[in-house]
Amino acid sequence: MRVFVTGASGWIGSATVDELVAAGHQVVGLARSDASVARVEAAGATALRGDLDDLDAIRRGASESDGVVHLANKHDWANPVATNAAERAVVETIGTALAGSDRPFIVASGIAGLASDRPATEADPNPFVGPDSMRGGSENRGFDFVDQGVRTIAARFAPTVHGIGDHGFIAAIVAAAEQQGVSGYIGDGTNNWSAVHRSDAARLVRLGLESAPAGTRLHAVAEPVVSTRSIAEAIGEGLGLPVTSIDPADAESHFGFIGRFFGLEMSATSTETQERFGWTPTGPTLAEDIAAGAYFDVRVS
CATH class of the missing domain: 3.40.50.720 (NAD(P)-binding Rossmann-like Domain)
Known part of the structure; x- marks a missing residue:
């Protein structure tokens, strides 16, 4: 084709x-x-x-x-x-x-x-x-x-399509953590993102x-629900930074543009997709990529 x-x-x-x-x-x-x-x-x-x-x-x-x-x-x-x-x-x-x-x-x-x-x-x-x-x-x-x-x-x-070299949303959250000296999540961090x-x-x-x-x-x-707090915790561990809640009113000033999205519920399943098309995700999870250092030498362009 x-x-x-x-x-x-x-x-x-x-x-x-x-x-x-x-x-x-x-x-x-x-x-x-x-x-x-x-x-x-x-x-x-x-x-x-x-x-x-x-x-x-x-x-x-x-x-x-x-x-x-x-x-x-x-x-x-x-x-x-x-x-x-x-x-x-x-x-x-x-x-x-x-x-x-x-x-x-x-x-x-x-x-x-x-x-x-x-x-x-x-x-x-x-x-x-x-x-x-x-x-x-x-x-x-x-x-x-x-x-x-x-x-x-x-x-x-999914809102994060992750991997080594990713300059997307997770890279922006990492950049904010480095700039602010803390790895933040918005509110109670119980809202979820999906990942692939x-x-x-x-x-x-x-x-x-x-x-x-x-x-x-x-x-x-691939991962239907990953809490934003767990994302912040993985970034904090990787960077050696404290993890803290950010007031929703301060989200954009703390995170930059990504603050518009990090507090949202952006989760989904893929059960039907996997069953209909024989698609079984095999790549690393988001936490595995963060732990492996995929984002710590990456800057948002």
Whole structure:
């Protein structure tokens, strides 16, 4: 299969490219810089120069593919309106290019906001609809194309897709601990996050691309519930810092942008995903990665 991947040189995307190439697929990766081009080509894929604002390049990549994996996101925390608008425009461009073809289209999504008082399941609909909602309502917008002959699949990733070299949410929490001299959690720290190792997430993307029917919601979740207090305790132990509660009112000043999320319930199960697609996570747990030092030489970029 010729697969077009956005975010091909990113954290999840580069692992996904490796997974697809190893499985014998021909991969074309969207690359926005010379460094990204080099990383994509070093992985055995072909680079297509462009970024999320280059809808012509994205249309070309999708049109010439047998399937699309859309993983890129601007992650501009200072300008969420522009980030959400770009996300929606890309999903609409890809969906239109694939219309009537029955080709697969993996849309990256998340589990935040699916449920507030329990772990979310694959049966939970995404509440974000419309261009002004989180991620521009991209999961639901992608599913709009199912009726137009696109095999759209939502890949809902745990809030932490962890591993050595991760510059995401956990790295931001570690950076805050180092800066503040304490490893903090918000409130009583009993809210939970889910976690998945990067290698497991990439394998699930491949399985979904190859076999998931239209309208499937995949949960890339290996550990359904990891309390935020236990995350802070693991970081504190690794850095040799005291662990303390942070008042919710002080969360953003203490943690930076990640304070908006660290106090939220962002947990989910993946029972249906594992049973339907034979996906059994095998990578290290989040605690194991933290204990191994995966985050202590990493800085947020």
